[in-house]
Amino acid sequence: MNSKLGVRVNYRRLGVRKLMAVGFTFFVAGLLIASGLNWTSHSVAGEITDGPHVAATAPPVMPSSFAELADNLSPTVVNVKVTKIEKATFKGPQFPEGSFDDFFGRFFKEMPRMPRDHRTQGAGSGVIISQDGYILTNNHVVESAKEVTVTLADKKEYKAEVVGRDPKTDLAILKIEEKKLLPSAALGDSEQLKVGDWVVAIGNPFGLNHTVTSGIVSAKGRVIGAGPYDDFIQTDASINPGNSGGPLFNMRGEVVGINTAIIPQGQGIGFAIPVNTAKPLIPQLVTDGQITRGYLGVNIQTITPELAKALNLEKREGALVADVFSDSPADKSGIERGDIITNYDGKDVKNSQHLPAMVAATPVDEAVTVTVLRDGKERQLSVKVGKLPSDGAALDKKAQPAKGKWGLQLHDLSPQIEQQFRLKADQGVAVVGVEPGSPAHDAGIRQGDVIIEVNRHPVNSVDEAKESINKSGDKDHLLLLVQRQNGKFYVPLEQQG
Numbered sequence: 001m002n003s004k005l006g007v008r009v010n011y012r013r014l015g016v017r018k019l020m021a022v023g024f025t026f027f028v029a030g031l032l033i034a035s036g037l038n039w040t041s042h043s044v045a046g047e048i049t050d051g052p053h054v055a056a057t058a059p060p061v062m063p064s065s066f067a068e069l070a071d072n073l074s075p076t077v078v079n080v081k082v083t084k085i086e087k088a089t090f091k092g093p094q095f096p097e098g099s100f101d102d103f104f105g106r107f108f109k110e111m112p113r114m115p116r117d118h119r120t121q122g123a124g125s126g127v128i129i130s131q132d133g134y135i136l137t138n139n140h141v142v143e144s145a146k147e148v149t150v151t152l153a154d155k156k157e158y159k160a161e162v163v164g165r166d167p168k169t170d171l172a173i174l175k176i177e178e179k180k181l182l183p184s185a186a187l188g189d190s191e192q193l194k195v196g197d198w199v200v201a202i203g204n205p206f207g208l209n210h211t212v213t214s215g216i217v218s219a220k221g222r223v224i225g226a227g228p229y230d231d232f233i234q235t236d237a238s239i240n241p242g243n244s245g246g247p248l249f250n251m252r253g254e255v256v257g258i259n260t261a262i263i264p265q266g267q268g269i270g271f272a273i274p275v276n277t278a279k280p281l282i283p284q285l286v287t288d289g290q291i292t293r294g295y296l297g298v299n300i301q302t303i304t305p306e307l308a309k310a311l312n313l314e315k316r317e318g319a320l321v322a323d324v325f326s327d328s329p330a331d332k333s334g335i336e337r338g339d340i341i342t343n344y345d346g347k348d349v350k351n352s353q354h355l356p357a358m359v360a361a362t363p364v365d366e367a368v369t370v371t372v373l374r375d376g377k378e379r380q381l382s383v384k385v386g387k388l389p390s391d392g393a394a395l396d397k398k399a400q401p402a403k404g405k406w407g408l409q410l411h412d413l414s415p416q417i418e419q420q421f422r423l424k425a426d427q428g429v430a431v432v433g434v435e436p437g438s439p440a441h442d443a444g445i446r447q448g449d450v451i452i453e454v455n456r457h458p459v460n461s462v463d464e465a466k467e468s469i470n471k472s473g474d475k476d477h478l479l480l481l482v483q484r485q486n487g488k489f490y491v492p493l494e495q496q497g
Contacts, residue, residue, distance in 0.1 A: 063251070066200055070212045073253055075153045076185040077246060079204045080137055080160070080174070082122040083147040084436070119146075125203035125246030126150065126174060127255060131181040133158075134286060135174040136278060137245030138260055139165045142172050146436040150176050153210055164285030168293075169229055170260055171278055172245075173285040185247060188254025190274035193217050193233065201237040201259055201270075203246030213238035215268070224261065224271060229357050232271040233257045239270030248272040280361060294362035295388040297328020298335060302352045311340075318342040318373065319352040333383040335372060342378070343371035360388065389416060405495055406469070406478060407438020408445065410462045421448040425483055428452040429465050439493045445482065452488065453481035 124141030128134070135150065142148055148160040158176035165172040193199075197217045205211050215237030222232040235248065239259050248257035257272030284291050300319040308316045318340040324331050335341075341349050344358045345368040362368060364387045371380050411417055411432045413425060423430060428450040434441045451459065454468035455478065472478060478493040 063198065066212065066214055069200060069249070069251070069253055070202070073185065073200070073247075073249055074202060074210050074212070075183040076128045077153065077202045077210060078126045078128060078135060079151040079209055080124045080126045080135075080141055080245060081149040081151065082124070082142055082145045084120050084122060084144050123204060123207055123242050124244040125242065125259070127245075127247040127258075128182050128184045129187065129255075129282070131184050133176040133178055133182055134163075134282075135160070135176065136247075136255075136258060136282070137172050137174060138258065139167050139170045139172040141245045142174065143167070144436055148174060150174065151209070152182075164289040166281060166285060166291045168291070169273065169277055169281065171258065171273065171281060171285070173282065185249075186254045187275050187279055188250055188252065188256045190233065190256045190276045193220065193250065193256055193274075195219060198251050199235055199237055199256065200249045200251075201235070201239055201243060201246060201272075202249070203239075203243035203259060205238075205240035205242040207242060211243075218269070220274075222271060223353060229277065229360065230353070231274060231277060231357065232260070233274055235270050235272060236268035237270065238268075239272075243270075277357075292364060293360035293388040294364060294366075295329065295386040296335075296359045296383065297325040297330040297386065298341075299323040299325075300341070300352045300355060303340070312376065313340070313373075317351065318349050319355045321372075329383050329386040333370070333381045335370065335381060335383070336374065339372040339374050341370060341372050343369075345369060359385065389420065405439070406493055407435035407440040408451075409433030409435070410451070410465055412461050413450070423448065423450060424486075425450040425452075427458065427460050428483060429459055429462055439478075439495055443491050443493050445480070445491060445493075446484070448484075450483040451480050452483055453479075455479050456481075 122141070124137060126135040126137035126141075129136045142162050143165065145162060148162060150158045150160045152158075158178065160174040160176050163173050163175045195217050199215060199217055201213045201215075203211060215235050217233060218236050219234040222234045223230040224232060233248065233256070235257075237248070239262050241262075243259045244261075246259045247255045248259055250256045255275050257274055258278060259270060259272045261271040263269045281291055299322045301322045303311075303313065303316045303318065303320050305316065307313075307320065311320075321330075321335060321337055321339045321341065324335055324337055341355060343349060344355060345362065347358060349355050349358070362385045364385060367382055367384050369380055370383050371378055373379075409432050410429045413423070413428065413430055417423065417430050417432070418425070421430060421432070431440075431445060431447055431449040431451060434445050434447055451465060453459065454465050455472055457464075457468045459465040459468055469478065476495040480491045480493065482489060482491050
């Protein structure tokens with residue numbers, strides 16, 4: 001029995017070992033099979049997926065450091081400090097309704113509002129674009145500035161002159177004087193930017209000089225309602241108040257944008273003006289102080305799906321002409337309301353956002369071919385481009401007389417001036433500009449006022465106004481009769497010091 005028992009025991013042990021060996025074998029095999037199935041499942045899934053496949057590319061490599069780029073580019077970025085003069089409304093005394101003094105209250109309410117000015121400080125950024133001291137920044141940074149101070153990376157300060165502004169694109173050019181050559185940034189090609197490209201912003205957010213932030217291009221061609229030529233680069237590189245006017249660089253160290261706007265409620269959403277928008281404007285801003293743009297004379301609108309259906313259009317491309325201004329270049333060339341402009345000077349018009357910039361960039365008096373779709377048929381028309389009327393906000397170096405010691409910029413009355421400044425006047429000269437901090441500005445003269453008399457002498461032209469000013473016996477005082485809206489009042493001007 002012992003032997004039998006012993007045999008039985010051995011058999012039992014052998015059976016357990018066999019079972020363990022078999023179990024281990026199946027376990028290993030299971031792992032191998034599972035691994036194989038997992039690998040096979042991905043391969044098969046890739047093979048049976050319907051539709052075209054996007055070839056995988058090498059993942060972008062994040063720069064290990066922006067230090068060298070920041071070190072090279074920071075000297076080209078400046079801090080722009082601005083002193084502005086803002087107006088406060090004069091309200092006059094307040095009296096209870098129906099009281100004895102209510103008569104005086106009504107009298108004060110009917111009097112023209114003479115504003116009281118106060119100084120404010122602002123700050124922004126800019127980028128040196130030429131070694132002789134020209135700086136590119138935002139118009140809203142320096143608009144209405146009395147004084148502009150530029151601080152370089154080496155802490156050296158300069159008084160800057162605003163040589164040109166363009167409110168429509170929110171760009172401006174400053175000039176500082178320095179005998180030695182200054183470090184300047186190269187202007188790149190914003191058209192070559194791609195969504196996902198790395199970019200670096202350098203500026204002075206909240207007064208923190210030469211702050212460097214990085215991110216990527218989040219989108220291109222953004223329309224945010226800032227102006228007629230919206231075409232912004234969106235980036236998640238941190239942009240904050242004080243960054244306005246500062247440069248957006250690509251990885252080659254070239255300026256590809258001018259940081260301009262943010263969404264206050266958002267994070268990682270900033271907008272920059274493409275440098276390709278700025279490049280053709282810089283020469284005009286430097287030489288003329290303002291931009292002369294081409295003018296077609298049409299109101300256009302976007303072709304919505306509903307309009308496309310109503311007009312029996314197969315494509316929603318082009319700009320729909322909603323109105324044609326009388327005696328405009330478009331009117332003279334035969335463009336009609338309801339036409340769809342599909343091509344301008346050899347370039348396709350994708351939508352209504354593209355056409356204004358195309359026309360604006362066209363030299364005045366140049367003849368271009370415009371293709372319109374009318375009643376389902378294409379027609380080609382020759383248009384002689386006109387000059388876009390000025391909005392009166394840009395610097396007008398050719399205005400007469402020069403602002404001089406009184407700070408007045410005058411213009412003869414004309415239908416265009418009356419429409420532009422919404423004037424209703426039968427006589428006098430229009431005030432189209434007032435220099436901040438000048439005697440005229442301190443006395444409360446505004447753009448859009450009409451000067452009827454100078455030193456008690458009626459004037460009906462700029463030449464007559466200049467003559468009356470020059471004949472003044474008291475060279476430090478001037479008395480003007482001013483019309484503002486429907487009211488007239490005298491304003492004394494005094495030359496200080």
